[in-house]
Amino acid sequence: MASKIAFLVGGTHSGCGKTTVTLALMAAFQARGLQVQPFKIGPDFIDPGFHTRLTGRTSRNLDGWMLSRDYNVDRFLRSFQESQVAIVEGVMGLFDGYDGASEAGSSAEMAKWLGLPVILVVDAGSMARSAAALVYGYCHFDQDLRVTGVIFNRVGSPGHFQYLQSAMAASLPSVPVLGGIPRDQEVSLPERHLGLVMADELALDKPWAERLGELAERHIDLAELSALAGWDGDYLSRKTNAAAPVHPRRFDPDSPGSGVSVVEPSSLYQAAENPEASLELAISSPKQGAFPVTWDSNADRIVLAVPRDAAFCFYYEDNLDAVRDAGADLRFFSPLAGESLPQGTVGIYLGGGYPELHAERLARQLRFLDDLRRAAREGMPIYAECGGMMVLSRFIVTRDSEQFPMAGVLPFGTRMLKRRKALGYTEVLIRKPCLLGEVGVRMRGHEFHYSEIVEQEDQETLIRSYELQARHGTASVLEGFQIGAVLASYVHIHFGSNLDAASHLVEACRRFREKMGPHGGNRGTEG
Template identity: 45%
Template structure:
């Protein structure tokens, strides 16, 4: 494949488990291929917000989530076809281990499921620092666990030297169909910084130009890029059921998107579907701005408000402005970090309490740390800015904070259901503001975006 390639190709980067270096290897491949003059388009399997941000820094293009459980097969194939159609190579970064997804029995939400839907070969990243010949047993197990997944090649990460790399190559060649296309030595200088929800975000500047250069050079020395490119296959033929967010209506409502270091977790599809429904999106910062833009409604995504509690609390002009907009009855949708910001207060990891907007009469606490993680199905239990009662959507929860008991007089607009059968009421409806810990993917029910835009447009008509 060369810089003049006219037919887009596709490849999946999977992992033996979380923590083996999938993101580092993916970023290195993206940067090395970009340096060759190729246009590369990245995607991320699963509900992750952070990895796509790093992809975007390298490629200069939006990176989109592909989630089998939340959005289904047609959405995945249509998304890849839509956004990789003008690229030379689409590189899909997997989630966790190749076969990890919704639960321990099904392949739903897994990298393997997505690779099969896309009919794409998988390059398996293996952390080899504590094994040699045993690496072949791991690869063989992955080949045999699901032969329908095209495990085409292996990149051994964290190798200790030339002899170690040679042993792994020989062992895999002797027992496995997949071939070793790379052996990457340990190099702490290319590691990405982490915190309690995973990697630090791209917006915090950790992936510098210098680190990208070191990553690319490491990949160029350690991976046979020509061999990797030879594995790539044509893009899949898209399904017909997925709506196209590229078909935009004329703007009929302005929606403010809270976007800064504290609020940066948004699915690109959500924003695209809002625009397709007729929204003009206007970014603003709860950290830095003191005046809201002229908007008909607000959308707060997730992020790290707990790290910026003092700054958010100190921006009293903005807290007042958001309270005022809510009191006027304009629609607000807030998820996870947005819920935290609209609550009475946030107690941070050091025990300090920071006063927030105060719409939700409860405090969010980071102590003690309680992990809530998993896919969630949401049934609208009452009418809200996202639609009428009975609507169903899918999303994901991932947070370490906990919310003090919310008064029973506040309506719950959601009925949440986890895979394990757990059900509970959530989705706090305060006036025309809807607050939840769940990150909904609007592609699971595009009517959500249409309803929110309609609610904002309706408010504009009333004023």
């Protein structure tokens, strides 16, 4: 008999109730005294926050396009070791992924990689017998996929649920109906332009979690689900030699030129006759044997400042682990709470989030903004993604057309739009040496934003280090804005797609510390 339980919660489409059902199941198993390890498929930052708050364990992103099969399997196994239940929340519809011609990046692909049964969530709010036809299609679309149970969501009444059960029994008796969840506005999750509201912004208190758990206890057959989802790991042990998809190269420490070095700091906007020369503000082209990018465990760890609050809340946990493994001591702080760079900071990782919703408060954090400017002038490595890039810009214009000044490190402003500007996976090719790697290195990531760059100035000093290669038929875009030791982009790169990136970033910080001397780095502005 299997000692663990593991399954994937898939859906017929986005908005069918996957997240609510997933959270209800997590709460129910937790209430039964079982430790739940949560996972989320896809590049989402928001759902994992709910998982983490509810279970007390860090939810991990799995992704079949950004990350190799081996990486996903390893992440799953390592994270699942100390728990009794693994619940993987899918992304979009069960078969939706990178493109329409393959399963790449889909929940179905991940279920097969991990050998997990799929529990299909169906929005039955406006259906009766047709729901059985829909389920039939999902069960037969891919014969290698195991759809082992169905949960109907937004069921209108007990009579409606009985109708759905009889339809399934008549047309698809081999797939059990595990439950029917009624409409319940009290556990519905509010949304905003980038998806669900962040977990930290809602009162995810004990009564709310208990209500979710009770919802699953009353309306889902947890005993049958557990029996269908017994897991012993044998499938993965038999598949360890399966071919992995082609992904960006991993770091080879024996290859020539595998390093970055930081030169003397200079003025942030120093003019250069040769545009590429502005790299010399902070980063020089590597030479063979410069130094390894792998971390020496005997060396001191560097202090990497990471803002983390309602304005800066989009970080892949694997990215944070990667820079830790490369030798970084992460120091979290909250700009919205009036905190600034921790003492000893020699590098900054500005993640994304919702700076536009907190632009007025951020504009009042003068010490934080001044510290960003000073760090940039001194040549301290600063890596910023999406919202972090917006804070490094000159200003943010909100949806209400209010303009708030930001750090002004980057020579442009950003403006929020009413319609989405970009959404989707992207492959990053490094075309100019930068904090994350050398020319020719490839990484993978994701874009999702409603803002655009405006009033760009000082073209001569701003280098575009990235070539963004999106879907087939989409023109490449030059991006990855670099000035001095600052690298900023709309792309959220997953360091698991190329672990060199984390090592390069940490080494740049270490070199900066060496050049600044024994007392280099930020010297005590935290408060």
